[in-house]
């Protein structure tokens with residue numbers, strides 16, 4: 001199905017300008033840094049990218065702001081994030097418009113992204129009174145050991161187009177209550193939503209009396225990111241993107257003994273066992289595989305189905321895929337918007353050609369849509385592909401809505417297939433058998449940072465830690481105790497006795 005006609009680029013430009021205007025951002029046009037929309041694939045505005053001097057200025061300002069911010073009491077830092085959350089709520093509709101215009105998300109998912117930002121602000125405000133350290137029993141009389149958490153420094157946040165605002169907020173809301181200052185280098189593909197978020201945070205800072213430079217935005221290309229990565233004054237580089245990007249960032253930050261927090265590619269799978277509730281499984285699979293046009297790092301990319309139910313499940317999925325409404329993401333009936341670019345579509349077609357050559361068979365979908373109405377845009381049917389084994393293309397992350405389906409006979413075999421990819425972000429099992437579910441969640445089960453039962457791989461809540469193992473980079477963001485990555489700990493030994501006993505029974509003097 002194709003939903004209603006696409007808006008024109010002029011409509012989208014006007015809508016973006018209106019949303020930005022409501023938020024309070026004046027778009028300064030005339031620069032050579034483009035803002036585009038994947039809805040038509042066309043140019044919206046010419047913005048201005050940060051120069052090398054701008055980057056230097058941002059780092060210096062951020063270091064100066066850190067000196068003030070680190071000694072501001074944490075609950076007062078929470079006030080800034082509380083106000084940011086209120087402003088996000090007030091402008092939810094406008095922000096969601098910008099997410100749809102720049103990232104192509106359907107309305108409900110764009111609103112969901114802003115909700116995720118509001119949620120992390122709430123979480124971070126609570127956290128601002130819960131940056132707990134432990135008191136530890138000392139082996140020495142009249143001594144106390146304590147663990148203290150201190151702000152870390154300047155945090156560089158490098159984010160991707162697919163969650164252009166939420167991933168920034170997970171990092172920024174938590175970093176700010178932790179007493180860090182933030183420099184944000186967003187994806188080149190989503191400058192408008194970045195300007196909006198930066199503006200709202202600046203407004204919140206002004207209103208609560210926080211230093212303006214607790215946050216700086218740098219629009220720009222790879223060179224801006226590289227300067228931040230190599231700058232010794234940046235204590236933590238939190239980068240979301242491809243494994244290829246992380247392979248460059250990680251060693252460069254490590255070479256200067258900086259910290260990095262990497263949230264890289266996923267190649268997420270679901271196992272469907274014979275006892276699964278198939279109604280629920282079909283819903284969960286279609287949302288996880290086709291939602292966001294397959295452009296979440298948590299998107300379901302591999303389905304490992306028990307051989308006895310494979311035909312039935314494939315039939316039901318094929319029927320669901322054939323009914324997916326594809327097109328204008330502003331239309332409430334649409335479930336699949338555009339891919340971010342025609343380059344992404346070419347990559348998808350390249351992967352499909354390779355998997356066919358490796359014996360894969362297309363079961364449903366895969367055709368381009370709306371090519372006449374919008375030749376520069378990249379609308380496509382999500383695609384379901386049957387594969388006999390996990391060939392190299394199946395083991396790679398292709399950032400597009402391709403779901404590879406494989407059959408298995410024993411749970412051990414399914415788990416082995418599940419883990420036999422380089423990435424380790426998200427995973428799930430559909431089963432009504434508790435033993436199977438527990439095996440999947442156990443140390444010998446899924447090797448991912450996220451392991452679910454009877455829901456798909458995507459759509460995590462902010463309360464849990466988010467991130468994954470292996471080529472996914474190992475970082476944890478968002479909830480749980482991910483905040484510890486944004487702080488440094490100190491172990492304190494306090495002697496309140498009149499003697500000086502040494503540890504380990506050592507005697508001296």
Ligand code: UN1
Nearest residue numbers: 163296297298458459460
């Ligand atoms: C991402 O795709 O980079 O769990 C983040 C999810 C979302 C976040 C995805 N909460 O799918």
